[in-house]
Amino acid sequence: MAGMNENGRETYMHGHHPVVVDEHARRSAKRNAAHLLPHLTSGMSLIDIGCGPGSITAGLAKAIGPGQAVGVDTSETALARARANADDAEIKNLEYQIADAYDLPFSDGSFEAAHIHQVLQHLSKPKRALQEAVRVLAPGGVIGITEVDWGTAVFWPRTSATDRFLEIYNEVAIRNGGDPNIGRRLRSMLEPLGLERMEIGALAWSFGDAETTAQWGDLWWSRIQESNIATVATETGISTSEELAEVGADLHEWGQAPDAFFSMTHGQALGWK
Numbered sequence: 396m397a398g399m400n401e402n403g404r405e406t407y408m409h410g411h412h413p414v415v416v417d418e419h420a421r422r423s424a425k426r427n428a429a430h431l432l433p434h435l436t437s438g439m440s441l442i443d444i445g446c447g448p449g450s451i452t453a454g455l456a457k458a459i460g461p462g463q464a465v466g467v468d469t470s471e472t473a474l475a476r477a478r479a480n481a482d483d484a485e486i487k488n489l490e491y492q493i494a495d496a497y498d499l500p501f502s503d504g505s506f507e508a509a510h511i512h513q514v515l516q517h518l519s520k521p522k523r524a525l526q527e528a529v530r531v532l533a534p535g536g537v538i539g540i541t542e543v544d545w546g547t548a549v550f551w552p553r554t555s556a557t558d559r560f561l562e563i564y565n566e567v568a569i570r571n572g573g574d575p576n577i578g579r580r581l582r583s584m585l586e587p588l589g590l591e592r593m594e595i596g597a598l599a600w601s602f603g604d605a606e607t608t609a610q611w612g613d614l615w616w617s618r619i620q621e622s623n624i625a626t627v628a629t630e631t632g633i634s635t636s637e638e639l640a641e642v643g644a645d646l647h648e649w650g651q652a653p654d655a656f657f658s659m660t661h662g663q664a665l666g667w668k
């Protein structure tokens with residue numbers, strides 16, 4: 396059963412603690428939506444569903460300017476950050492609004508492009524959200540999706556802490572109603588939606604130098620203790636605060652190792668309606 400908040404909405408597994416939102420805000424269209432960018436042209440309309448703090452949305456908006464971009468998310472915290480970033484960058488063709496991926500407040504065929512990045516993995520009904528995204532896409536429009544596949548995550552050196560971290564992450568994600576390996580299912584979920592054409596591929600994230608492995612180790616050191624993951628893990632008995640502190644400290648150690656390496660694949664899809 397999916398975690399629910401007081402509004403009857405599913406709870407976003409990571410929550411919106413600054414350590415989570417700060418990391419999302421480092422993303423960019425160039426790095427995270429490189430598959431979609433070549434298909435965006437000036438004047439298009441675009442929706443970014445589950446846009447978070449909007450650092451990717453801003454890059455997509457620039458690509459379609461003066462066309463209008465809309466970022467939607469269920470979190471006011473994330474959207475406040477997104478609006479502030481767009482104001483600072485003086486991006487005029489971008490607006491943000493609260494909306495649920497299951498029930499977008501737009502009529503059929505409203506957008507010539509749609510984007511989803513790391514959202515479906517958190518939903519108990521990802522196929523319904525995809526159907527809704529395709530509904531608001533205009534005939535001929537393009538959708539670009541990127542979703543993680545934690546089942547492909549590799550830590551070297553492999554330790555009992557890196558193994559336990561992956562176990563805890565997996566169990567929390569599933570307990571919250573999501574699928575941490577959803578990246579491999581994009582073709583399968585899109586196939587019944589009657590798109591004209593699809594291109595399915597994968598994107599690898601890898602960290603193999605002192606700076607990036609230290610960042611990755613420390614990110615999870617903080618996140619498994621301070622974000623919503625810690626709350627779900629401890630409240631459901633998946634782990635304890637003591638174990639999370641130990642695993643976190645070991646991930647920090649892992650990130651400092653001179654031979655540390657991490658990689659993980661993300662499923663990526665493009666579809667044309």
Ligand SMILES: C[S@@+](CC[C@H](N)C(=O)[O-])C[C@H]1O[C@@H](n2cnc3c(N)ncnc32)[C@H](O)[C@@H]1O
Nearest residue numbers: 407419445446447468469470495496512513514
């Ligand atoms: C991992 S973050 C990704 C944010 C952004 N796409 C990025 O990659 O930086 C997932 C986002 O999905 C949002 N979200 C979760 N459930 C949602 C829903 N049902 N409708 C819209 N957004 C949702 C969360 O609030 C969160 O901001």
